[in-house]
Amino acid sequence: MNFEYSDKVVKLQKKLNQFMEEVVFPNEKTYHKQMEQAENRWVSPPIMEEMKGKAKAAGLWNLFLEDPEYGAGLTNLEYAPLCEIMGRSPIAPEVFNCHGPNAPNIEMLVLYGTEEQKEKWLPQLLNGEILSCFSMTEPRVASSDALNIETSIIRDGDQYVINGRKWWSSGAASPNCKFAIVLGKSSTSGERHKQHSMVIVPLDTPGVKIIRTTPVFGYDRAPIGHAEIEFENVRVPVTNILVGEGEGFAIAQGRLGPARIQHCMRSIGTSERALEIICQRSMERVTFGKPLSEQGVVREWIANSRIDIEQARLLVLKAAYMIDKVGNKAAKKEIAMIKVAVPNMSTKVLDRAIQILGGAGVTDDFPIAHMWTHERGLRIYDGPDEVHRATIAKWELKDYL
Ligand SMILES: Cc1cc2nc3c(=O)[nH]c(=O)nc-3n(C[C@H](O)[C@H](O)[C@H](O)COP(=O)(O)OP(=O)(O)OC[C@H]3O[C@@H](n4cnc5c(N)ncnc54)[C@H](O)[C@@H]3O)c2cc1C
Structure with missing residues (x-):
């Protein structure tokens, strides 16, 4: 395994870092100010569109x-250090059109979409003009076991009829979110892993109703947010199905691999920014006659944060290498391992940062509190820690049974 960055990646890293310094970081405050003053919090503020234009150029x-054919043509291993840089600011992924849930949805359409589906949705998604969401989780069932998903997708002539309630559909509250990829049950018989399907549902279809948005630790996460949606006798053409009936879980595996690793790549950058803030602040603040940076416990937190970040980064690079080498399916153990290791690491580093910042750590004067809520959520979405640990243990014990 060779994790040395290629010349191409080093050049992109430099360019991206420069862009972050010149465009993204200086506009973080403007972004939040425009959001505070916005008439509609579910529409991206003007500064976001301005930054997107600059990133595109x-x-x-x-x-x-x-x-x-559609993007930069980088491997996962090449993208990892770049995605990490974007994770340094909560607003950056959207600036570069690399944010969830759009990015994994785009990947899914590129991989599994028909020519008609690609033609209809990809140009606008790739241009950053529209959002899309992924609707799997349901309030009525424990959705960490995806076999429980019960929204029905029933064929009626040349249409599918969809009935069910979803929540945590990230992005759906925005008027700019034009469609949902819905996972539901198209059959109640046969092999359990072959009963679910995915369909594309335009959000302006009659019967689709946004019920409410759910905050994360009090943050509404506008303009992306998380919506609860009712689907009542929603009809879409049969051509809106992805791949075919019963293929829902196979596609979900294809989608969740890249989604999980990209979250983890960004979390490394988030942790790096937290450590940077820890170091700067601990040099400036003096208690009991010396800077915080000279207190033993603070030095221990700084050292442990550096150790934790480096370990996690290596595991992420290994997972990226494995996905490139053997594919999502064969790299499933590495993907599950980083999905547990990285958010546990980042929440620990961010928690140390909160403590070192004192009262300022729980305010929005620093990005730390907001980042912590995001990283804490990551221990639940795209599979809770316990589910990933259970599968890792199952694979590990296989040879002993
Ligand atoms: C910020 C955020 C964004 C999200 N975005 C999306 C999205 O865009 N689209 C979407 O469809 N969903 C999304 N989700 C939903 C997320 O994927 C689910 O919350 C997650 O899969 C868990 O499902 P659940 O909430 O139904 O928890 P449940 O299934 O009820 O599980 C509850 C808890 O039980 C425990 N548990 C479960 N299984 C086991 C086990 N085998 N052993 C031990 N303990 C276990 C875990 O601790 C788990 O957290 C998002 C969630 C959050 C918080």
């Missing part, structure tokens, strides 16, 4: 897409 656009 700089060629820092759709870097996540491995298929060179």
Whole structure:
């Protein structure tokens, strides 16, 4: 395994870092101010569109897409250090059109979409003009076991009829979110893993109703947010199905691999920013006659944070290498391992940062509190820690049974 960055990646890293310093970080406050003053919090503020334009012009656009026909043509291993840089600011992924849930949905359409589906949705998604969401989780069933998903997708002539309630559909509250990829049950018989399907549902279809948004630790996460949606006798053409009936879980595996690793790549950058803030602040603040940076316990937190970040980064790079080498399916153990290791690491580093900042750590004067809520959520979404641990243990014990 060779994790040395290629010349191409080093050049992109430099360009991306420069863009972050010159465009993203200086505009974080403007972004939040415009959001506070916005008439509609579910629409991206003007500064976001301005930054997106600059990123596009700089060629820092759709870097996540491995298929060179649609994106930058980088491997996962090449993208990892770049995605990490984007994770340094909560607003950055959208600036570069590399944010969830759009990025994994785009990947899914590129991989599994028909020509008609691609033609209809990809140009606008790739241009950053519209949002999309992924609707799997349901309030009425424990959705960490995806076999429980009960929204029905029933064929009626040349249409599918969809009935069910979803929540945590990230992005759906925005008027700019034009469609949901819905996972539901198209059959109640046969092999259990072959009963679910995925369909594309335009959000302006009659019967689709946004019920409410759910905050995360009090943050509404506007303009992306998380919506609860009712689907009542929603009819879409049969051509809206992805791949075919019963293929829902196979596609979900294809989607969740890249989604999980990209979250983890960004979390490394988030942790790096937290450590940077810890170091700067601990040099400036003096208690009991010496800077915080000279207190033994603070030094221990700084050292442990550096150790934790480096370990996690290596595991993420290994998972990226494995996905490139053997594919999502064969790299499932590495993906599950980083999905547990990384958010546990980042919440620990961010918690140390909160403590070192004192009262300032729980305010929005620093990005730390907001980042912590995001990283804490990551221990639940795309599979809770316990589910990943259970599968890792199952694979580990297989040879002993
Ligand atoms: C910020 C955020 C964004 C999200 N975005 C999306 C999205 O865009 N689209 C979407 O469809 N969903 C999304 N989700 C939903 C998320 O994927 C689910 O919350 C997650 O899969 C868990 O499902 P659940 O909430 O139904 O928990 P449940 O299934 O009820 O599980 C509850 C808890 O039980 C425990 N548990 C479960 N299984 C086991 C086990 N085998 N052993 C031990 N303990 C276990 C875990 O601790 C788990 O947290 C999002 C969630 C959050 C918080």
